[in-house]
Amino acid sequence: MEVRAFIALLSPVLLGFSAAGAQPVVPSSNPAASEMAPGTGELGRLLGLPADGALRLSGVWVGNATGQWSGGVSTLAPSTPVEASNGAQQLLVEASLDLGKAIGFDNTWLWVQGLQVNTTPDAGVASGSVQGSNSLVAAPPLDRTELYEFAIRKDLLDGQLRLIVGKQSGSTQFANVNRPDGTQDARYEVSSLTSLAFTPVYSMPTLLGRLPGYTNSALGLTMTFQPDALKRRLYVSAGVFDGRGGLGDASEQTGLVPPSLSGPLFSIAEVGGGWVAGVSRKPGSLAFGAWSQGGETVVCSEISPERCFSEVGAWGIYGLFDQRLSSFRPDRDSSGINGFMSAGWSPATSNTMGASITAGLTAQGPLESRPNDSVGVGLSWARLNTREFLAQEFNANELMLQTYAQIALAGSLYLQPTLTFLPLVGAKSAAADSLSGLIQLTLLF
Template identity: 70%
Template sequence: MLWVQVGQVLGATVIRALITTVVLGVAPVMAQSSPPTSNPAASQTAPGTGRLGRLLGLPADGALRIGGVWVGNGTSQWSGGVSDQNASNGVQELLLEASLDLGKAIGLDHTWIWIQGLQVNTTSDAGLVSGSVQGSNSLTTPPPLNRMELFEFAIRKDFWDERVRVIAGKQSASITFANINRPDKTSVDRYQVNNLTSLAFTPIYSMPTLLGRLPGYTNSALGLTITVQPDVLEDRAYFSAGIYDGRGGLRDASVQTGLDAPSLRGPLFSIAEVGSGWVVGKSRKPGSFGLGGWSQGGESVVCQTGNPTNCVTELGAWGVYALMNQRLSSFRPEQDSSGITSFLSTGWSPSVSNQMSASATAGLTAIGLLESRPNDSMGVGISWAKINRSQPFLEVEFNPNELMLQGYVQLALADWLYVQPTITVLPLVGDRDAEDDSVSGLLQLTMLF
């Protein structure tokens, strides 16, 4: 079983880590890098380190880069949750990317093309045991549970001194929009933190009010993304807009755009976000905010579980959201990006076919507590969602609200290998069939290459 395989790998890694860092008291001193989020496919561009390409003989500064990331985790339900589901489950994600800098290759400056392949394998009950509607494990995926897909193929062109960025092709819009871990567009500072948290729950990577709507992990979509960074506010302001194949957001699960042939003939999904950044104090602690709105075309249908004749139908849907983060303290401001950072995201939608109508997610992250281990991090997060119960059958299936708490520690075993234990508590679960006070544990291994 996948759970057994994941457990064996993680167990062996943890044993080595304990021997190295606890018994022997030895910790490698590593240069400051960008530690991975808990789901790189949902939130990070250019995954991995490019080490795979270098192993194949490609130069580190060459035009062609080949890299990727493997992530595997196992979960165990300790109390509460859905009692008729298996208590232990596992998920693995493999993302491979080949990218070509056309400026270095053929002299077409500020132009890149890339292709990504994604494989995900999930045990049948993964993501269901805890009873969370928001999602306590971001690696889990809707059926099919075992999938291999062409995740992205796109071209990017920058114009006017890189102030305008255009991306066209099949892409994951969640990397740009409504993502607290989005690649930073406001920084002109050397030690800005791009990945604010490695929390494992889904609201970090797909806002509850956009769950199933915004193209991303694992259903990327064909579309166009434009980002403008004007010469104002010290180059910190930005505006991003995108339009994508919206068939995957119709909420009836009939189209898996990650697996289906790319198309723009059906309903479209549109989204826009504007924001800016700043720095505070002598240590120039960075912060930023973003405000966005989205619109889903087409007819959305949500049916009662097991009864396809009892449904909610809605023509079109829309919503708004906000993001904010602020560095609260810097441990070594002249040396690296260590410190404590806070973040907040909120969303709202009046759509009757949305699974959740309002949400708020917040957290704190401490990076590089020890000078000798600048890539370690630890964090806590809380996520609340108001669950849509606009029809009688929805009241039977869902509780009015869900509250989820999570804490993690991410340890860098090397600059390409990370292990992460996580604990999730749900004082209020969204699934009516689940018990309150759901408590579960997750152990994850991330390998960059």
């Protein structure tokens, strides 16, 4: 599952079953890309299901609109101008079943998720960012409805070993710096470390298009081992997935085609651990991972599609770090300041980005009267691939800065204004000093 220093303590959150006394679930900017079971379960309760029953129905809707204020891309081609305003929406609905409660098959869960995504043709293009300034925007087709996940989880050895088999989103389980932050007290749990809207928080730039995730989940097997002998402070995770989605221009849309493991495979492993510091038990963690992509990756020029090059196999490494820096009300709730950083590197000549660093700060619940609000800042730098004809399409580096405020309006409805500035723009066709704005609504149910 989505592993961290205290994965055993967080397993109810990862499955979507809130622990008693836990705070309301505060969403990330892209719940389908970063959370195992987004939603509150209110959908099931509206249909008459008991809150503590075996079957749970939940989901999330997210919609945003963006405006390009200066710089960025003005045209995709001489006859196709880029619209200054565009947007995207995401709808995810999940049904999950606790087989222990249903038929006495303890420590076993099933879930199914449906996903719908719609974006305007120029969404995510106008800013000129190669990393992605709007995380709801994904690879074409721009409008898709898919069976996003169907999987079974089984816990063994008194919860020390967790296995998940099925079609799943690997980006919620590996290389995910936005995982829940928890201590041994449910009052201090938060569902995500940041609500930054740019893509690098939800898909590490050096893994973009490689690791199965939003919107191209894939059939696979994942395993997490967290031994009691080490007081569950350390974990080892590994996964093997259908790798057809990571082959560049030869990729399959694994979110839309029948699942298979007959083609090239994508493999990933991660090891990490965590700690709590001080009397207020401020949590932190550190993790390292490595990945390997099988098969032949093909890269073709967008300007001249007949020009291509290929690479057989690819690999890379990454690291994750986070630490709660201060707690505003340590004896009462999860408010405080969290810092995080992720970094990736790959020598693959077919990668769009060969190195990246993403970092940020989040203030959760800065006002005592509004514990579910948050504000944050972040930056993401990437070194782009300028091999051969790609030098005509990409600049050597991209630097993106973003700030946001997430405001709890009522119940599980959140409003999020966001500003994005790129002093170094990745797309060669984009003007420098790109400045754009985003406004987003998120509804959990």
